[in-house]
């Protein structure tokens with residue numbers, strides 16, 4: 001808690017300091033700096049007088065990253081952006097290691113559980129804002145609204161569904177550029193996740209001898225982590241005249257224990273992509289994603305790990321590779337700023353889970369960004 005506050009204040013201070021410093025020394029080369037930025041806002045030195053918003057001229061920083069990547073671009077000083085993303089992931093079927101596990105192998109007598117999940121639907125509405133107090137730093141804020149739904153099968157073969165929804169964890173990040181040669185640039189990502197998402201969501205679940213009762217839902221049905229989490233990372237962006245590419249690695253390091261006596265596993269997310277601008281207003285992309293997430297430390301006493309695999313803190317760990325294809329459209333009207341619309345979808349050719357644990361089937365993200 002205290003660590004979190006200190007870091008939040010540190011970020012705010014850096015933003016303030018950056019603003020002051022920028023006002024002092026950016027007079028001379030501010031124009032040169034601005035021409036290297038991702039979002040073109042003003043014609044520079046005659047080299048962009050060709051077509052408004054065209055990719056020709058200085059294609060390098062105008063090629064956008066796939067819509068599913070976050071914190072991958074920075075804004076020129078004073079730049080502001082707001083965004084909305086809707087994403088959905090479908091999970092279907094259980095796995096242990098890299099192989100599938102059937103319901104009969106999970107439920108008694110073939111397995112040891114009274115209840116097994118069969119599939120799950122995860123939807124997220126993500127609202128974001130970005131602001132650049134200086135050319136070398138961009139600040140971001142993101143808040144998700146999450147809706148989860150899980151289907152189960154019981155020993156008597158009956159099915160039941162649980163649902164939870166709510167505001168998730170608020171995330172504030174700073175992107176700090178440490179390298180820029182025009183065609184290649186790199187920045188550090190540093191984020192802080194606040195425990196604003198709920199971890200006490202309840203729904204009707206079967207209790208032996210009692211029937212259905214309103215009880216606390218297992219770990220994957222909770223919306224927040226319940227802990228202060230730090231998200232350090234690094235992003236690289238490159239381009240030539242006809243192609244853009246990038247790579248990003250972000251960690252999620254969690255601290256302490258939440259009020260239900262556990263903390264989620266640490267995470268690592270790595271991704272690399274290429275973007276092909278095929279038309280002035282259209283980019284196509286292909287992306288590779290690797291994700292690792294660890295088991296839960298501690299345990300929520302309200303959950304019985306012998307009843308259902310989702311309540312076992314030691315059956316959460318996993319790794320997954322996703323392959324995603326995307327497109328991004330820069331809308332032809334520039335009222336109130338530049339509008340971009342993107343879609344990205346794909347699924348995992350490989351996943352390895354400490355199971356039984358539900359495997360991912362596909363995911364899709366659509367988003368809209370408005371840059372001022």
Ligand SMILES: [Cu+2]
Nearest residue numbers: 073075081130
């Ligand atoms: Cu932005």
